[in-house]
Amino acid sequence: MITCLAGGVGAxxxxxxxxxxxxxxxxxxxxNTGDDTEMxxxxxxxxxxxxxxxxxxxxxxxxxxxxxxxTWNVLERLDxxxxxxxxxxxxxxxxxxxxxxxxxxxxxxxxxxxxxLASRFGLKVKILPxxxxxxxxLLRVDPFEVQKQLGENFSTFLKGDYISFQEYFVRLKHSIxxxxxxxxxxxxxxxxxxxxxxxxxxxxxxxxxxxxxVSIGPILAISPIVDILKANRHKTVAISPIVNGTAxxxxxxxxMIELGHEPSVVGVARIYREYCDTxxxxxxxxxxxxxxxxxxxxxxxxxxxxxxxxKSVELCNYLLKxxxxx
Amino acid sequence: MITCLAGGVGAxxxxxxxxxxxxxxxxxxxxNTGDDTEMxxxxxxxxxxxxxxxxxxxxxxxxxxxxxxxTWNVLERLDxxxxxxxxxxxxxxxxxxxxxxxxxxxxxxxxxxxxxLASRFGLKVKILPxxxxxxxxLLRVDPFEVQKQLGENFSTFLKGDYISFQEYFVRLKHSIxxxxxxxxxxxxxxxxxxxxxxxxxxxxxxxxxxxxxVSIGPILAISPIVDILKANRHKTVAISPIVNGTAxxxxxxxxMIELGHEPSVVGVARIYREYCDTxxxxxxxxxxxxxxxxxxxxxxxxxxxxxxxxKSVELCNYLLKxxxxx
Numbered sequence: 001m002i003t004c005l006a007g008g009v010g011a012x013x014x015x016x017x018x019x020x021x022x023x024x025x026x027x028x029x030x031x032n033t034g035d036d037t038e039m040x041x042x043x044x045x046x047x048x049x050x051x052x053x054x055x056x057x058x059x060x061x062x063x064x065x066x067x068x069x070x071t072w073n074v075l076e077r078l079d080x081x082x083x084x085x086x087x088x089x090x091x092x093x094x095x096x097x098x099x100x101x102x103x104x105x106x107x108x109x110x111x112x113x114x115x116x117l118a119s120r121f122g123l124k125v126k127i128l129p130x131x132x133x134x135x136x137x138l139l140r141v142d143p144f145e146v147q148k149q150l151g152e153n154f155s156t157f158l159k160g161d162y163i164s165f166q167e168y169f170v171r172l173k174h175s176i177x178x179x180x181x182x183x184x185x186x187x188x189x190x191x192x193x194x195x196x197x198x199x200x201x202x203x204x205x206x207x208x209x210x211x212x213x214v215s216i217g218p219i220l221a222i223s224p225i226v227d228i229l230k231a232n233r234h235k236t237v238a239i240s241p242i243v244n245g246t247a248x249x250x251x252x253x254x255x256m257i258e259l260g261h262e263p264s265v266v267g268v269a270r271i272y273r274e275y276c277d278t279x280x281x282x283x284x285x286x287x288x289x290x291x292x293x294x295x296x297x298x299x300x301x302x303x304x305x306x307x308x309x310x311k312s313v314e315l316c317n318y319l320l321k322x323x324x325x326x
Numbered sequence: 327m328i329t330c331l332a333g334g335v336g337a338x339x340x341x342x343x344x345x346x347x348x349x350x351x352x353x354x355x356x357x358n359t360g361d362d363t364e365m366x367x368x369x370x371x372x373x374x375x376x377x378x379x380x381x382x383x384x385x386x387x388x389x390x391x392x393x394x395x396x397t398w399n400v401l402e403r404l405d406x407x408x409x410x411x412x413x414x415x416x417x418x419x420x421x422x423x424x425x426x427x428x429x430x431x432x433x434x435x436x437x438x439x440x441x442x443l444a445s446r447f448g449l450k451v452k453i454l455p456x457x458x459x460x461x462x463x464l465l466r467v468d469p470f471e472v473q474k475q476l477g478e479n480f481s482t483f484l485k486g487d488y489i490s491f492q493e494y495f496v497r498l499k500h501s502i503x504x505x506x507x508x509x510x511x512x513x514x515x516x517x518x519x520x521x522x523x524x525x526x527x528x529x530x531x532x533x534x535x536x537x538x539x540v541s542i543g544p545i546l547a548i549s550p551i552v553d554i555l556k557a558n559r560h561k562t563v564a565i566s567p568i569v570n571g572t573a574x575x576x577x578x579x580x581x582m583i584e585l586g587h588e589p590s591v592v593g594v595a596r597i598y599r600e601y602c603d604t605x606x607x608x609x610x611x612x613x614x615x616x617x618x619x620x621x622x623x624x625x626x627x628x629x630x631x632x633x634x635x636x637k638s639v640e641l642c643n644y645l646l647k648x649x650x651x652x
Contacts, residue, residue, distance in 0.1 A: 041367035041427035071399045077421035081446050084428055091417055095403035101367035102410055120407050 001026045002320075003202040007215020008035070008047040009064055009249055010241050011208035012054035015125065017312025018206075019055060021320060024124035028198040030225075032210070033110070033129045034137035034183055034218030037166045039087055042097040043104055046166070047215065048114055048129060049096055056121035064249070067092045086171045111192045128198070130219045133189040137214050138162035138182045145176040165214060174251040177258050181213060186221035199228045204323055207238035209304065211252040212271045213259060220275070229275045237278040237323035239304055239315070240265045244284045248305065265299075266291045273297055278323050280304060280315075327352045328646075329528040333541020334361070334373040335390055335575055336567050337534035338380035341451065343638025344532075345381060347646060350450035354524040356551075358536070359436070359455045360463035360509055360544030363492045365413055368423040369430055372492070373541065374440055374455060375422055382447035390575070393418045412497045437518045454524070456545045459515040463540050464488035464508045471502040491540060500577040503584050507539055512547035525554045530649055533564035535630065537578040538597045539585060546601070555601045563604040563649035565630060565641070566591045570610045574631065591625075592617045599623055604649050606630060606641075 002022060004015060006029050018027055029051060036045045046065070053059040053067055060066045070090035079085045089097070096117065103113045109132040118127045140161050149172055162182065168174055199205060210216050220226055229236065245264055247253040253263040261267040265281040269292040272279065279297050281288065282304040292299035300322055306312040328348060330341060332355050344353055355377060362371045372391070379385040379393055386392045396416035405411045415423070422443065429439045435458040444453045466487050475498055488508065494500055525531060536542050546552055555562065571590055573579040579589040587593040591607040595618040598605065605623050607614065608630040618625035626648055632638040 038431070039428065040424040041369065041431055042424075043367065073397045073399055073417035074420050074424065077418045078424055081421055081425045081443070083421065083425040091399035092403045094400050094420070095407055095409065098366040098368075098400065098404055099407045099409040102365065105364070105367055117407070 001028065001198065001202045002204045002206060003028045003030060003198045004206040004208050005030050005032075005210075005216055005219050006047065006051060006208045007032045007210030008050040009054075011047075011210045011215070012051050012059070013306045013312055014206075014208045014239065014316065015051060016054055016309060017306065017314075017316040019125050020309070020313045021316035027125045028128060028194070028202070029125060030128050030130050030195055030198070030219060031114075032215050032218050033131060034135050034186075034214065034221075035165045035169075036134075036136070037087075037164060039084075039089075039166075042094075042101045044087075044097050044166075045100065045110070045114075045129070048117075048127060049093070051127060052114075052118050052121050052123060055123055055125055058121065066090050087166060088170075109192075111194070126194075126198075128194050129192050130195065130225065131189040131222060132192045133185060135183055135185040135189045135218055135221070137165040137218055138184050139165065139168045139214075140179040140182070141168070141176055142179070146172065149176065169251075174254075178255060179258070181217065181259065183218045183221040186218060187223075189222050191222055191224050196224060196228050199225070199232060203235060204320070205229070205232060205236040206319065206323075207236065207272060207276065209239040209241040209248075211241060211247070211250055211255065212268055213252065213255045213261075226275075233275055234277050236276050237280060237319060238268070238272045238276045239280045239319070240268045240282065240285070242268050243282040243304060264288060266295075269295050269297050269299070280319060280323075327354065327524065327528045328530045328532060329354045329356060329524045330532040330534050331356050331536075331542055331545050332373065332377060332534045333358045333536030334376040335380075337373075337536045337541070338377050338385070339632040339638055340532075340534045340565065340642065341377060342380055342635060343632065343640075343642040345451050346635070346639045347642035353451045354454060354520070354528070355451060356454050356456050356521055356524070356545060357440075358541050358544050359457060360461050360512075360540065360547075361491045361495075362460075362462070363413075363490060365410075365415075365492075368420075368427045370413075370423050370492075371426065371436070371440075371455070374443075374453060375419070377453060378440075378444050378447050378449060381449055381451055384447065392416050413492060414496075435518075437520070452520075452524075454520050455518050456521065456551065457515040457548060458518045459511060461509055461511040461515045461544055461547070463491040463544055464510050465491065465494045465540075466505040466508070467494070467502055468505070472498065475502065495577075500580075504581060505584070507543065507585065509544045509547040512544060513549075515548050517548055517550050522550060522554050525551070525558060529561060530646070531555070531558060531562040532645065532649075533562065533598060533602065535565040535567040535574075537567060537573070537576055537581065538594055539578065539581045539587075552601075559601055560603050562602050563606060563645060564594070564598050564602045565606045565645070566594045566608065566611070568594050569608040569630060590614060592621075595621050595623050595625070606645060606649075 032047045060068045110129045256263045265285045265288045286301045289299045358373045386394045436455045582589045591611045612627045615625045
C-alpha cells in the first residue's frame with residue numbers, strides 16, 4: 001500500500017500514472033482541502049474534484065481544470081442576471097457541488113461524501129480529504145493591490161488583509177504578491193478517518209509535485225499528520241514541483257520567493273527536510289544534487305516533466321523502484 | 327396603489343393581468359415565503375420565482391413552473407451521479423438560486439435580493455417577501471403513508487410527523503392526506519420592510535386566488551400583518567381559488583376537506599371573513615352568494631377562470647371597478 005499527499009493538477013498528473021504503475025486498490029491519496037470554498041451556498045473542493053475528475057478520465061485536458069464535454073448554461077444565465085461569475089462553474093461540475101453540498105447538509109462527513117463521489121466516478125484509488133474539519137488557506141496581501149485590480153468590489157472581498165485561496169488564485173489570477181499564508185482552522189482540525197492509519201501502514205509515502213506552500217502546506221499544518229510523517233520519514237519520497245527554478249504550473253515559484261524561500265529544488269528540500277527521506281528532482285536540476293544531499297535528503301534525478309501519461313507512468317515506475325527501500 | 331397577497335401559480339395568473347389593468351409602478355405584491363426551501367445548500371423561493379418569472383414573461387407555460395426555454399444539463403448529470411433529483415432544477419432556474427443564495431450569504435436580506443432579482447427580470451411591479459425571517463410551512467402526515475411511497479428514503483425525510491411543503495407538494499405530488507399545518511417561525515417573524523406600509527396606504531388590498539391554507543395561510547400567520555389586514559378589511563377583496571367545489575390548480579380543495587373546511591366558496595369565505603370585505607366568486611358558484619353574504623362578506627360573481635391573458639385582464643378590470651369603494 002502507498003499513500004500520496006496531493007494538491008490539485010500537479011498531483012493529478014502523477015496519480016494518473018500511479019494508478020497504471022501500481023495496484024489501484026492499494027493507493028490512498030490524502031488531499032488538501034485548504035483550497036475548499038463556499039460559493040453560492042455550495043461547498044466546492046477544487047483539489048478533490050481535480051483528482052477525481054483526472055483519475056476517472058473526465059478532466060478537461062484543454063483548460064487543466066473542470067470536466068471534459070462541459071456546458072455553461074447556468075453560468076451564462078448567471079452572467080445575464082449580473083451574478084458573480086469569476087469562479088467558472090460548468091453545468092456538470094455544478095452537479096458535483098450540488099451532490100456534495102446536499103449530502104453534507106444531511107450530516108454526512110466530507111470523507112463519506114468524497115468516498116461516495118469517487119465511487120460514482122468509478123475510482124478504485126481511495127481519496128481521503130486531509131480532514132473533515134474546515135481548514136481554509138488565507139493569504140495576506142496588500143489591500144491596495146487588491147483594490148487596484150477589483151475596484152469597487154473591494155469592500156466585500158477582504159477579511160482583514162487576508163483573501164481566500166480561490167480569490168487569490170482564480171479571481172485575482174495569482175497576480176499579486178502575498179505577504180504570508182495562514183491555514184485557518186488547521187490547529188483544531190483532526191485528520192480525517194483513515195489518514196493516520198494509511199500513513200503508518202503504507203510501505204511508501206509520496207509527496208506529489210504540488211505547490212509546497214498552499215497545496216502540501218495545509219496538510220503539513222495538521223499536527224497529528226506532521227507527527228506521523230516525521231516518524232515515517234524513512235519511507236517518504238517527494239517529487240519536486242520546481243524544475244529549473246520555475247513551477248511547471250501555477251505560482252509556486254513566485255510564492256516561494258515572496259515568502260523567502262529559494263525557488264529551486266533546494267528550497268523545496270528545505271521545506272520538506274523534516275518529512276522526506278528522498279527528493280526526486282528533474283535531470284535539468286542535477287547541479288543541485290549535492291546541495292540537497294547536504295540537507296540530509298537523498299536526491300535522485302530523472303525526467304520529471306509529465307507531458308504525457310506514458311511519462312507519468314515512467315516517473316511512477318522510477319519512484320516505486322528507487323524509493324521503496326523495504 | 328394596490329397591494330396583492332400572493333402565493334404561486336394562481337396569483338401569478340391574476341397578477342399578469344393586473345399589470346396590464348393597473349399602473350405597474352403602483353402594484354405591490356406581498357408573496358408567501360412559507361414554501362421556501364433549502365436544497366443543495368441553495369435558498370429556493372418557489373412562489374417569489376413563479377411570480378417574477380410569470381410577470382416578466384419568462385415562465386414556462388407548458389409545465390406551469392420554472393422558466394421557458396429551459397435546459398437540464400445539471401439535473402441530468404446529478405441523476406447520473408445518483409444525486410437527489412425529485413426537485414426539478416433547470417439550468418436557468420439554478421442561476422436564480424445561485425444568484426439569490428450568494429447575496430443572502432453576503433448578508434443581504436431576502437427583500438433586497440428579491441428587489442434586485444425582480445429588477446434584473448425587468449419588473450416594475452414591486453415584489454415583497456412577506457418576511458425576511460425564516461418561515462416554513464410544515465404539514466403533519468401519517469408517517470406510514472410516507473414510508474409506503476418513498477420506501478427506504480423514509481429515514482432522512484421526516485421531521486417528527488411533519489414534512490416540508492416541497493416534500494409534500496413536489497416529492498409526494500400532494501398525494502397523501504394532511505392532518506394539520508404549522509407555519510414554523512411565523513410567530514417570531516417580522517413583516518418585511520414595506521409590507522405594513524403598503525397594506526396601510528393602498529386603496530385596495532387583493533387576496534389573490536391562491537391556496538388559502540398554504541399560500542395565503544403563512545402570510546396570515548404573521549400577527550402584525552393580520553392586525554393591519556383586520557384594520558383594513560373595508561378595502562380588501564379576495565378572489566376565490568375554489569370554483570365549483572374544486573381548485574383550478576393544486577390540492578387546495580382536498581387540503582380544505584382534510585382540515586375540516588367546506589371545499590367551496592363558502593369555505594373560502596369563512597377562512598377570509600375577518601380580513602375581507604368582498605369575495606369574488608365564479609359565475610358557476612352563484613348559488614352560494616346568499617350563504618357568503620350571510621357571513622357578512624359582500625359577494626360578487628363573474629367569470630374568474632383565467633384561461634388567457636385577456637381573461638385575466640378582464641377579471642382585474644372587474645375587480646378594480648367593483649372593489650374599490652373609495
